[in-house]
Amino acid sequence: MPEHDALWRMLDANFPGLALPPAVARQLPALVPLRRLARGRSLFVQGQRTQAFYAVSAGEMEARFTGVDGRVSAIEHFGPPRLFGLAAFAAGLPSEYEAVACRPSEVLVIGHEAYRLMMDSAPGFARALLAEFARRFDVTLQLLQAARHEVAADRFSAALTQLARQRGRPTGEGWVEVAATQTELAQLAHVSRQTANELLAAAEATGRVRRGRGRWWWRPAGA
Structure with missing residues (x-):
């Protein structure tokens, strides 16, 4: 079944080398359903205690944080x-962000049930999960350092690179087409x-970017 294929692809990508015992491999697909979301639909909201964690199988999700002043920021x-x-x-804590389908x-x-x-x-799943937590903690520290010390131009350059990697489509001659608005770029930076x-x-002006409506083209340094 397609959802079973999505499950095995996700496990292979996130936990390479993890060998599931046959009994676990038989039980797991029935415990991990595939959920479809329309554009703009929230999977969970900020402050909600979720009853699951998730893996993107297709499409794209956005993590949004709403501040006490009501301003919404795209985290990732x-x-x-x-x-x-x-x-x-x-x-078992409330979520710090809202997850929305882009x-x-x-x-x-x-x-x-699947988690237990x-x-x-x-064997090996708990170690792999701990390694994933450690990687994310390191990334969080780097982001905090950037937010504290980097100037706007550096954050903007990092946001350009991140969106190009996540949504980019090569179009030739070193250019990458990125379907993202200026507002999204500003929020991320x-x-x-x-x-x-x-x-x-x-x-x-430097030839690194070409702008269009609802999208832009980016050329990495050295391309």
């Missing part, structure tokens, strides 16, 4: 085979739209 975009919602689920998407839902089965009966417009214009 993620596509297949990214795991998300893991920390809040494992710790376009029609599919996610694998890994609930308590993997933790208790799949934590700058105003005016600043984002100025920085895009500067990048365009």
